[in-house]
Amino acid sequence: MNLIDRVMDVWELQQLTQRTVEHLTMFAIALIVASIVGVMVGVIVYRRFRVATVLFNVLNIAETIPTLALLVLLLPLLGLGMKPTIVTSIIYSILPIARNTYTGLTSVDKEHIFVAEALGLSDSEILRKVRFPLALPLIAGGIRIALVFTMGVVTLGGLIAAGGLGAPLQTGIQLYDKDIIIVTGLWVGLLALVLDSVAGMIEHRLEVNRDGTR
């Protein structure tokens, strides 16, 4: 059997097209929700500085719990499958996004803030029109970190019957089928690489735009 046939074999037997769709669906839901929540948390924390320390400490603790442990911990609450996988991804991803949002908002050049005040922008206008847009490259950087986490957690979801590309990997390991492991493994790696480069391009583009040269 030649190489292409062996790859096609695995692809069809393991229903990799459908698995990929499942995988990317979980990935997209998790990342989108995490981005919205993460940015919101970052903004709230920026507005109420005292909340910041507490909240970041809590999220830091969540971050140190091993992924697998968190997945298992959520089982009694959410059962098996996609739900705990997505929730775990979100919990992991909020911290980097929120942290970068907060850092981005607070590290805007004082000069710009001063000018905005002098022109007569209110605090919330400064946040919307100056701080937030200037923080976008850092926020995008946070989302990019979250993207890598999410890809990992979603793959682990295979262990708790979440479907996605973790499932055939799981099968491959149990059957000790090298073909399945290699084809699925490489495919997951390739997907992660492509998604990360797209995110990297967006991040870079934002950075360039912040400099005003496009």
Added chain:
Amino acid sequence: MTSRRLFDKIQGITISHVTKKYGSIYAVRDVSLDVIGGELLVLIGPSGSGKTTPLRMVNRLIEPDEGSISIDGQDIRGHDPVTLRRNMGYVIQQIGLFPHMSVRENIGLIPRLEGWPRDDINARVDELLSLVALPPEVFSKRYPQELSGGQQQRVGLARALAMDPPILLMDEPFGALDPILRMQLQDEFARVKGELGKTILFVTHDIEESFKLGDRIAIMRDASLDQVGTADELIFHPESAFVADIVDANKKYKHVDTMCVGDVAYALDDDYLLDGRMDGKDALSSMHENDIEVALAMEGGEIIGLVNALSLYRDAQGRLRDHAFEPLIFDANDSLSAALSEMKAHGISMAVVTSRDGQPTGMISMNETLLRLV
């Protein structure tokens, strides 16, 4: 949020016994100053003498520890700071255009927040860009980093004027520019200032600039106000050696009859000399890089003509020489009064100064020179 228009034309700003202390250092100490409606009042003094502080007090960026400020008799503490600031334009030395907004967005920012219709904003931005001599079709879509320093400064002024505020606060707006460009912008500003009819508080280090633009000049020293008056009052009746030294009577020319063109010219360096045969676009980028707006097209040591960056932005096709226009040229030893009357007769405000062998060495500005005559 939208904000009320507080005043149309103002009678005056009264700064009354203001004091501001940082730790044990006084930024200003018991300063009282009346700004008359419609005038341009210059605040001048050495670095750290307390020029910026009163300016920032007027729009409540700094609140005085003691004393008060009122506009048309009304204490400014009665106004919401955001509303107050939208009724004043503010231009700073560091320019401070927002890097993530185009020229149009920078200038239109406050009108947009005020909820103006888009068409009105666009029309206003175009009008303001034309006022500061930047063709809107070339510049409105650019980003600040694509502009030279002089162009950014013009946009900063346009932004300050967006709401047509009756009061303008300017903190060393031309401080960072090349001398010839500064002279040009000062000339332009002196022109628009008359048209605008605004009350302007203007901080500078540069006594020449204060003579040129100021209706009155206030001299700051060590957090206190030393003397306020017109240029002539300060020159002829200085109340202290410090004031006499700052206005240094020699800086005004008493004997125009005996002076020659070379005495008042600004030196030209090599950046200003471009080869007339070079491509118009290359010439423009070189001028842009050196942050200059006029240059001389030269060929074989001869002056072909004067070129203007702003007209090259509109059209830089072909060679530089095709865009040059003939300047007035004076020898450095020519009589100044004769040169000025010739410029006046031609309606030209700038002329080229050459050395005996015909090499360009400098430029003179008619307005600037006239203003410095007693």
